Amino acid sequence: MKSNFDHCAALVRETDRDRYLATLFAPEARREGLFALYAFNGEIARVRDVAREPMPGEIRLQWWREVLEGKRDGEAAAHPVAAALMATVKRHKLSQETLIALIDARxxxxxxxxxxxxxxxxxxxxxxxxALLSLAAQILGAANEASGILLRHAGIALAIDHLLLSLPRHASRHQLYVPLEVLQRHGAKSDELFAGHDSEQLKAALAELRRHARRQLHAAMMEAGQVPVQLMPALLPLALVGPQLARMDRRGYEPFRPEPLSRLRRQWLLWRAARDPKRIFAV
Known part of the structure; x- marks a missing residue:
C-alpha cells in the first residue's frame, strides 16, 4: 500500500508541482491522502488529453465512477492511484457523492x-x-460551514487562473471555456479565438474574467478569519493566482502566449504564504 501512495506523490510532483509543494506543509499523517486525491484529480482532468475523442473519455470516466461504487475492486487494487484513493476514502471518510459529482462535471x-x-x-x-478543495479539507480535518463558503470562492478563482493560462491549448482544439455572454458583451467572437486572433475585444473579455477571479479572491479572504488554520496547505496554491493575474494585466499581454510565473517564483510565493497565510489571498 505504501508504494501506491509513493506512486501518487511522484505523479503529483511531476504533473502538479504547486500542489505537491503545498502538501509538504501539511502534517505528515495527512500527506498520503492529499497525494492520492491530487493524483486522482490529475487522472480525470487529463482525460481529454489522453482519450482525444469523447467516447473513450466517457469510458475512462465511467471506470472511475465504478471504482468509487465498488464495482471494480479487482482492477482498482491493481491500479496504484485507484488503490490509494479508495484507501483514502475509507481512512478519511471522504464523500463519494462529491467525488462522483467531480467526475460527472469533468x-x-x-x-x-x-x-x-x-x-x-x-x-x-x-x-x-x-470540490477538490473541499475533499482536501476533509483529509486535513478542517471542513466546516465557514470553510465551505471560502472554498467555493477559492475554487472559482483557481479555475479561472488555470483556464486563462490554458487558453492557447483549449483554442487549438476548439474548446471554449470563456462564457459566450462574456465574449458577446465585448464584441469578441469564438471563431477569432479559435483562430488565435489576438483582438482588443478578446482582451477585454479576458480582462472581465480576471476581474471576476479577483472578486472571488476577495470574497474568499472575507471568510478566512473563520477558517481553521489546518486548511492552509490546501489553500496555498491560491497565493499564485493574484500574481499571475497581475502579470496578465501588464501592457503587451498576449493571451495566446501567456507567461506563467517561473518555477522559482512560484515556489517562493508558496513558501512566503505558508509563513504568512494572509498572503494566500493577495490580489
Whole structure:
C-alpha cells in the first residue's frame, strides 16, 4: 500500500508541482491522502488529453465512477492511484457523492460545447476545483460551514487562473471555456479565438474574467478569519493566482502566449504564504 501512495506523490510532483509543494506543509499523517486525491484529480482532468475523442473519455470516466461504487475492486487494487484513493476514502471518510459529482462535471471537458453564461462557468468550477478543495479539507480535518463558503470562492478563482493560462491549448482544439455572454458583451467572437486572433475585444473579455477571479479572491479572504488554520496547505496554491493575474494585466499581454510565473517564483510565493497565510489571498 505504501508504494501506491509513493506512486501518487511522484505523479503529483511531476504533473502538479504547486500542489505537491503545498502538501509538504501539511502534517505528515495527512500527506498520503492529499497525494492520492491530487493524483486522482490529475487522472480525470487529463482525460481529454489522453482519450482525444469523447467516447473513450466517457469510458475512462465511467471506470472511475465504478471504482468509487465498488464495482471494480479487482482492477482498482491493481491500479496504484485507484488503490490509494479508495484507501483514502475509507481512512478519511471522504464523500463519494462529491467525488462522483467531480467526475460527472469533468464530462464537460470531453466536448466542445461552450459555457453560455458566467454562472455556468462558476458552477463548473465549484463542482471541480472547489470540490477538490473541499475533499482536501476533509483529509486535513478542517471542513466546516465557514470553510465551505471560502472554498467555493477559492475554487472559482483557481479555475479561472488555470483556464486563462490554458487558453492557447483549449483554442487549438476548439474548446471554449470563456462564457459566450462574456465574449458577446465585448464584441469578441469564438471563431477569432479559435483562430488565435489576438483582438482588443478578446482582451477585454479576458480582462472581465480576471476581474471576476479577483472578486472571488476577495470574497474568499472575507471568510478566512473563520477558517481553521489546518486548511492552509490546501489553500496555498491560491497565493499564485493574484500574481499571475497581475502579470496578465501588464501592457503587451498576449493571451495566446501567456507567461506563467517561473518555477522559482512560484515556489517562493508558496513558501512566503505558508509563513504568512494572509498572503494566500493577495490580489
Amino acid at each position: 464530462t464537460f471537458d470531453l466536448y466542445d460545447d461552450p459555457f453560455p453564461t458566467l454562472d455556468d462557468l462558476d458552477n463548473y468550477a465549484v463542482l471541480t476545483w472547489s
